[in-house]
Amino acid sequence: MVPVKFGIIGCGMAARFHLMAFKKVPDAKVKFVAAHDINEKAVKRFARAHKLEPHVKLEDMLQSDIDAVLISVPHYLHESITVAAAKAGKHVLCEKPMASTLEGCDEMISATKKAGVKFMIAENHRFLPAHVYMKELIDKDFIGEIFLARTYEGAFDEPENFLNPDIWNFTYEKGGGGVAMDQGVHKFGLLNWFLGEIDLAQCWLGKSYDSPPNKGEDNAMMFVRYKCGAMAEITVSSTSIHPPMNSTELHGTKGSLFEDHSLDEPVRVFSSHPEAEKKGQYYRPSIQHAPFPKYYIISAFHEDAHFAECILNDKEPEFTPEQAKEAVAGVLLCYLSAKNGRPTKMDELKKLAKTEGTKEILKGLPDVTQQNHEKLKWTWA
Ligand SMILES: NC(=O)c1ccc[n+]([C@@H]2O[C@H](COP(=O)([O-])OP(=O)(O)OC[C@H]3O[C@@H](n4cnc5c(N)ncnc54)[C@H](O)[C@@H]3O)[C@@H](O)[C@H]2O)c1
Structure with missing residues (x-):
């Protein structure tokens, strides 16, 4: 074949x-x-x-x-x-x-x-060489037990995508929600790989555009506690004005990893591990990478080649469908927490899935999305 x-x-x-x-x-x-x-x-x-x-x-x-x-x-x-x-x-x-x-x-x-x-x-973030490198260092115990993670994506999207109700992007009906579903799902695909299962989450959703009611949030802050005890902050924005930026920080008992897709050398390591290239000093390892939009292409290449290899060699993909479902669960948990107005346990979401169904979550979400557009004056043309 x-x-x-x-x-x-x-x-x-x-x-x-x-x-x-x-x-x-x-x-x-x-x-x-x-x-x-x-x-x-x-x-x-x-x-x-x-x-x-x-x-x-x-x-x-x-x-x-x-x-x-x-x-x-x-x-x-x-x-x-x-x-x-x-x-x-x-x-x-x-x-x-x-x-x-x-x-x-x-x-x-x-x-x-x-x-x-x-x-x-x-999920191209699972195949981006910078992320694969980070996972290798975690598995080799370069940063010890992770207790804190921070991750941000700021990718200014065409205002039309939010302001035109007929474009599918970011609509509740066709997009399944706003930027948390569209971009945040990448972050859960990645952080769950590093940190394991989610215990609970709390989330704030905001609209900085005066977008129509069928459009979801254009900014989201999600605070997550993992079962391993690590705390994570996930922030995604479709209105922050700068060239696309996508970064992740991990802090553990033996060191830290800083990653930023917008740099030519995306990863910075600080580790006390004996095999660290520079023990106790920052260093930037050589990794296949190029800033936006080339990193999309690099990661899609590895992703699609991996999938073809799984077909040819009858192997299960490294990013399993169950893991992809858990990434969606992370976003839905945040939406549920925004509706609840309190930290919400993953068990509550899983229970809802078995009873009313998670499709109920999107209903009423516009009411809990903060409208913060009135005081904002957009000046970028
Ligand atoms: N991995 C990434 O970083 C990344 C980046 C961009 C988009 N995406 C994902 O890719 C998917 C598509 O997004 P996009 O930005 O390419 O959207 P898009 O709007 O640019 O393209 C979607 C295409 O689907 C077509 N389409 C609509 N309904 C169809 C139907 N019933 N049958 C066949 N074709 C149909 C449209 O005509 C359009 O050409 C989404 O799931 C999006 O989240 C991923």
């Missing part, structure tokens, strides 16, 4: 990143061969530009001889398209977040298991 033949579903921004990842450095295991989009013009244009077979109908592409699909459509469609692709016997690589509810995640996990196909959520 080498190379694994992928069909792309949804020919937007994320799809372009995946294609670009293999343009400069082809990988023998991955080949994008076909594309489908609901927008006929878009798929024809995209297919022509990238030399792919265009499919106006999804069923036609699913019946073709592709081995796998890359799903890069608005969030509310992840579940139904994953189920359809699995039923057609195609391996599924689906963009984040897995789904907007835990019930949706379960449906996707069960459909792909039943069909016996490989399934992975395209």
Whole structure:
């Protein structure tokens, strides 16, 4: 089956990143061969530009001889398209977040298991070399037991994406919420890998734009306590005005790690471990990296190549569907805590999933999202 033949579903921004990842450095295991989009013009244009077979109908592409699909459509469609692709016997690589509810995640996990196909959520933060390096140092005990973590993403988004109610991004209905669901889910995918299971969370949601009621928060602060005892602060903003920045700090009993995607050398280590390059001094190890937008391409390359390797060698993906579901659970727990107006335990969310269902969480969320736009005067054109 080498190379694994992928069909792309949804020919937007994320799809372009995946294609670009293999343009400069082809990988023998991955080949994008076909594309489908609901927008006929878009798929024809995209297919022509990238030399792919265009499919106006999804069923036609699913019946073709592709081995796998890359799903890069608005969030509310992840579940139904994953189920359809699995039923057609195609391996599924689906963009984040897995789904907007835990019930949706379960449906996707069960459909792909039943069909016996490989399934992975395209969480590029799990494949970014800087993050992989940090995980290696944690596992080698370079920073000891982690007690504190801080992580921030500030990626100024087009105001149109928040202000136009007809654009799917950041809507409750099609996006599953605002920036916490869209960007925060990356942070849970990453921090859960470093710190394990979440115990409880408290969250503040804010709108700095005067966006329509169907749009979620454009800023969020989430405070999380992990079962290991570590405390984490996760802050995400779609309105902070600076070039895209994405950083994570970890502090442990033997040292600290500082990471920032916006730098050429993204990781700074301070460790007392005997194998540290410079014991008891800061150092910046050499790591494959380039600031935005190139780090997307680097991480998508490793991610897609890993998924193809799992298909070819019948291995389970390193980022498991269960871990992807827990990343969604982290966001939903924060939403629930914002609604509760108090720290909320993960057990409470899991109980809700078994009773009323987590789809209930989005209802009433606009009422607890702080409207902080009235006093703000935007001057950036
Ligand atoms: N990993 C990352 O850092 C990253 C970055 C950007 C986007 N994403 C994710 O990628 C996914 C897509 O986001 P995007 O920014 O590319 O969105 P987009 O709006 O740019 O593109 C989505 C595409 O899906 C198409 N589409 C809509 N409904 C469809 C349907 N029923 N069937 C087929 N195609 C349909 C649209 O016509 C559009 O071309 C989302 O899950 C998003 O969160 C991830």
